[in-house]
Amino acid sequence: MPDVVVVGAGVMGSAAAWALAEAGREVVVLERFTAGHDRAGSHGETRLFRLVYDTVDYIRLAKEALSQWRQLESLTGRALLETTGGVEHGMAPQELRRLLEALAVEHVDAEVLDAAEAGRRWPGMRFADPVLFQPEAGRLKAADAIAAFHSAEADFRFEQQVERIDVVGDDGPVDIHTASGTVRAPRVIVAAGPWTPALVGKLPALRVTQEQPRHFRPIHDDIAWPNFVHWRKGGFDTYGLLAPGEGVKVGFHAGGPSSIRTVATSSRTQWPIGPCGRTSRTGFPGWTRRTRRRSAVFTTTPRPLTSSSTNLGRSPWPAVSPATASSSRRRSASCWPAWRSGQRAHRTGSPRPAPSGNPEATLTLLC
Numbered sequence: 366m367p368d369v370v371v372v373g374a375g376v377m378g379s380a381a382a383w384a385l386a387e388a389g390r391e392v393v394v395l396e397r398f399t400a401g402h403d404r405a406g407s408h409g410e411t412r413l414f415r416l417v418y419d420t421v422d423y424i425r426l427a428k429e430a431l432s433q434w435r436q437l438e439s440l441t442g443r444a445l446l447e448t449t450g451g452v453e454h455g456m457a458p459q460e461l462r463r464l465l466e467a468l469a470v471e472h473v474d475a476e477v478l479d480a481a482e483a484g485r486r487w488p489g490m491r492f493a494d495p496v497l498f499q500p501e502a503g504r505l506k507a508a509d510a511i512a513a514f515h516s517a518e519a520d521f522r523f524e525q526q527v528e529r530i531d532v533v534g535d536d537g538p539v540d541i542h543t544a545s546g547t548v549r550a551p552r553v554i555v556a557a558g559p560w561t562p563a564l565v566g567k568l569p570a571l572r573v574t575q576e577q578p579r580h581f582r583p584i585h586d587d588i589a590w591p592n593f594v595h596w597r598k599g600g601f602d603t604y605g606l607l608a609p610g611e612g613v614k615v616g617f618h619a620g621g622p623s624s625i626r627t628v629a630t631s632s633r634t635q636w637p638i639g640p641c642g643r644t645s646r647t648g649f650p651g652w653t654r655r656t657r658r659r660s661a662v663f664t665t666t667p668r669p670l671t672s673s674s675t676n677l678g679r680s681p682w683p684a685v686s687p688a689t690a691s692s693s694r695r696r697s698a699s700c701w702p703a704w705r706s707g708q709r710a711h712r713t714g715s716p717r718p719a720p721s722g723n724p725e726a727t728l729t730l731l732c
């Protein structure tokens with residue numbers, strides 16, 4: 366019997382499996398599609414890594430994630446996170462103050478520049494307000510990161526769709542059923558992204574949107590492109606980064622249409638060009654025409670899941686340990702590795718899942 370079964374080999378499940386295997390646990394990962402497939406939330410070449418969040422908790426997690434990315438790089442011999450710096454602008458003065466205060470608590474370097482100075486430093490962008498620059502932000506090689514996690518000594522089983530999970534007896538173990546058989550284990554980690562409720566029953570509402578970031582060609586190859594996040598009042602944030610070989614990638618945070626039926630890139634509804642076109646004319650003199658668009662599903666919770674907010678109602682789970690990555694606005698999964706061994710669950714007072722400590726949780730949710 367394996368020590369843990371992980372359902373889902375997106376970045377969350379893969380990171381969890383890697384950490385558990387590193388800790389000497391026997392892990393089986395069940396993924397309904399192929400390795401690195403493009404039908405969920407984790408595919409694509411790049412992701413932003415940032416330390417600028419509006420709560421100290423998230424900044425702390427991002428700091429932990431930074432050191433764990435570096436550890437993953439040194440253990441696997443892969444360069445995964447390139448430091449580019451990051452700029453954030455468009456926030457109200459009180460929001461900027463709050464961000465600076467939170468960063469100061471965690472001793473994270475940050476610099477505020479006026480719009481003219483920022484425009485000189487990064488001529489590909491146009492700024493109207495003070496700009497918060499954070500030098501440790503970076504570009505994560507997302508597909509390579511997942512491949513690095515898949516190098517774990519874990520039993521990854523692809524094209525194995527989990528159909529049902531049953532708790533056996535009062536206190537586990539757990540039977541995980543697929544079309545080709547049943548795997549029994551003392552613990553299960555469900556990292557099924559938008560499909561999580563289908564497997565575990567009642568959960569706080571997940572918001573699933575279909576995102577289609579665009580790539581634009583830079584006008585000059587020698588312009589510096591830090592990560593960028595443009596905060597907007599009452600609208601969606603624009604974010605982006607230079608993706609080498611693909612162009613400047615830009616997207617709207619959870620701005621796409623609601624969707625959960627997305628299972629193949631080719632069948633996706635197309636997101637109108639409007640907002641991106643406008644953004645390119647007004648805010649980005651340094652790029653020219655659109656080169657390509659990608660599509661992926663984005664899952665957010667209204668607020669971070671905690672033990673008390675995870676009311677599973679009549680669910681049979683003896684112990685549940687939620688660990689949320691993407692919650693509300695402006696928070697995302699740059700903290701991937703910080704969730705990989707369940708630190709979040711531990712921090713919120715829930716039992717830490719298997720890697721260390723007392724693994725009391727029968728079910729861990731990574732969503």
Ligand SMILES: Cc1cc2nc3c(=O)[nH]c(=O)nc-3n(C[C@H](O)[C@H](O)[C@H](O)COP(=O)(O)OP(=O)(O)OC[C@H]3O[C@@H](n4cnc5c(N)ncnc54)[C@H](O)[C@@H]3O)c2cc1C
Pocket residue numbers: 372373374375376377378395396397398405406407408411412413414525526527528556557558559560561564576577578616660661662663664690691697698699700731732
């Ligand atoms: C366009 C876009 C841009 C983003 N940009 C950033 C960024 O710049 N920085 C950042 O930090 N974050 C970013 N994110 C967010 C981040 O990519 C996601 O939070 C993360 O990839 C989610 O990973 P996951 O493993 O939880 O979910 P998913 O990637 O959705 O993985 C869930 C997996 O579970 C599998 N599965 C589901 N049901 C079953 C079943 N019954 N049996 C077996 N397997 C099952 C699925 O096939 C899938 O592989 C972005 C997201 C999107 C969509």
